[in-house]
Amino acid sequence: MSSTEQGTSSAAPAEPTTAPESAAAPEVPESFYYVHGKDKVVHKVSAGALQHSALIHGMISNLGYTEEQAKANPFPFENIDGDILQMVVDWCNQHKGKPTPPEDTNLPKQKEKLFDLVLAVNYLEIKELLTYCCKQVAMMVKGKSPEEIREIWMIPTDAEDEAAEKEAKKRAGKEAAGETAAAAGDAK
Amino acid sequence: MILSKYPYLVQREILHNMEISELLLLSFVSKNMKKLIKLSQMCRFSRISSVDYSSDPKGLTDVHIEFKHDYREHIMRIWEYEEADNDYFKLNVSGKIIDFRIHERYSYPVASFHSYDKVSVIKSIHNYFLDFFGDSIEYWWKAVGYKHVVPQLQNVSASAIIFDTDKDFPIRKFENFFFSSPVFKNIELFFLTKPEPLNPDSKFYQAESVDIDQHEHTVPAILRHFQGRQAFVRCHKCETLELKEFVDRWKSGESFRKLEYLEFNILHGRVNQNQLLNAIGAKHIDVTKTPPTHMLPKVFVSFGKKETTDPIISHTYVVRESDNRVASVLFERRTFSFGVWDKTEEEFLEMVQ
Numbered sequence: 190m191s192s193t194e195q196g197t198s199s200a201a202p203a204e205p206t207t208a209p210e211s212a213a214a215p216e217v218p219e220s221f222y223y224v225h226g227k228d229k230v231v232h233k234v235s236a237g238a239l240q241h242s243a244l245i246h247g248m249i250s251n252l253g254y255t256e257e258q259a260k261a262n263p264f265p266f267e268n269i270d271g272d273i274l275q276m277v278v279d280w281c282n283q284h285k286g287k288p289t290p291p292e293d294t295n296l297p298k299q300k301e302k303l304f305d306l307v308l309a310v311n312y313l314e315i316k317e318l319l320t321y322c323c324k325q326v327a328m329m330v331k332g333k334s335p336e337e338i339r340e341i342w343m344i345p346t347d348a349e350d351e352a353a354e355k356e357a358k359k360r361a362g363k364e365a366a367g368e369t370a371a372a373a374g375d376a377k
Numbered sequence: 378m379i380l381s382k383y384p385y386l387v388q389r390e391i392l393h394n395m396e397i398s399e400l401l402l403l404s405f406v407s408k409n410m411k412k413l414i415k416l417s418q419m420c421r422f423s424r425i426s427s428v429d430y431s432s433d434p435k436g437l438t439d440v441h442i443e444f445k446h447d448y449r450e451h452i453m454r455i456w457e458y459e460e461a462d463n464d465y466f467k468l469n470v471s472g473k474i475i476d477f478r479i480h481e482r483y484s485y486p487v488a489s490f491h492s493y494d495k496v497s498v499i500k501s502i503h504n505y506f507l508d509f510f511g512d513s514i515e516y517w518w519k520a521v522g523y524k525h526v527v528p529q530l531q532n533v534s535a536s537a538i539i540f541d542t543d544k545d546f547p548i549r550k551f552e553n554f555f556f557s558s559p560v561f562k563n564i565e566l567f568f569l570t571k572p573e574p575l576n577p578d579s580k581f582y583q584a585e586s587v588d589i590d591q592h593e594h595t596v597p598a599i600l601r602h603f604q605g606r607q608a609f610v611r612c613h614k615c616e617t618l619e620l621k622e623f624v625d626r627w628k629s630g631e632s633f634r635k636l637e638y639l640e641f642n643i644l645h646g647r648v649n650q651n652q653l654l655n656a657i658g659a660k661h662i663d664v665t666k667t668p669p670t671h672m673l674p675k676v677f678v679s680f681g682k683k684e685t686t687d688p689i690i691s692h693t694y695v696v697r698e699s700d701n702r703v704a705s706v707l708f709e710r711r712t713f714s715f716g717v718w719d720k721t722e723e724e725f726l727e728m729v730q
Contacts, residue, residue, distance in 0.1 A: 326391045335403065338402065343381075
């Protein structure tokens, strides 16, 4: 499990066990890294658990931090809410070194939490968790009528899309005109 | 939750986890959503081999998507409007407002029609499918029974399976079914009784392929009036004379111009092979040589059945007088096989080794 340095929980480091003399090779001690979200709460996560995230795995590969350096340089994910990052860290720890099951029933049921989780997981490039989340999002509209789907996923109507498109064109036109005027001013 | 705020790859993954019936419903939400589905699911849709409408004798139509490699998904049901049901919602389907509800157990959409607008409802739905899935895949109407006419739909091949379960087989209804339906690609008939013969002008005989079981019927008229490409017949009795008549008419070029393959299995009658071959004026290939093998892809492949006709390897053949085309002829184990080659006699004999 993760240990939260400024948070509510902290895990005591396990006492190293003495290996029997007959053991072939001593176990390599696991390395840990630190991450924090928008709330600045730092989570201690093992490199093994972080392997789920292609983004973080890419960042820590060949970094060669000592425990102290890792602690002093937590990875900041300011675009992720603290509780969402906690969910991600928990999931990575639970599935560390294990084959991922075909379904995950522990994902949040609330729409907004799931929405934020999907964005975070996509950003952190955690492929399996993203698949579960997307399945869960897809399940939200099972057995629903198009109007109900529109409400759940907040899909704009054709009229709203057209209005937005017009607005975007208008804005782009204005910006282009502004740039032309500025360029003309510079030329003078 | 705002779906449009997700990056494209996430949207694609979500849609990938939805069933086709759900994507279909989603496509009605907005034009942009329909575009997104078509764009992001292009690879999945390319694995669709056909859209099948299966209509049963009660008039209920189920729509399935058939994927390559035999996997199929139930995407819609088309059924009569039920007054008692209050869960209907309206959708504009290719310009027609249709009442839908969601199937309680399986969650696919159920489109409803009233008796007066059944055909227009089906046409609108079909036009929507043509746009949604594209017109490069096959569309089939598979009718079971003859009580409900097959609608005329763009790009749709029709097939029918008919059993004569009625004691007094209503031949007029049967005739009307073929008269009012489009020409069938395939018809399968299972007759235990002996129905009156069909009108020789019936569109039944224009079917591209027929597969007939006629236990009580001797000498089916198919040997006289068939205008299609492939016929598979299992029949109680048949005489040498009837088979000779058939071959003579083919040889003269007056009938069976499109015929590619006939397989005629005689369940109980006795036909003498030599007598038959003499009667039809069969020509012979030297027994020391190997004749070419006649085998064709079937016009219609029923689920679990072979995709090709049975091979004909025969030393006997006949030649059509009008264009010198050849047909291999084989009579073996009560089965008369007739395979037409798109080759002149000279070209055919060049294939003999």
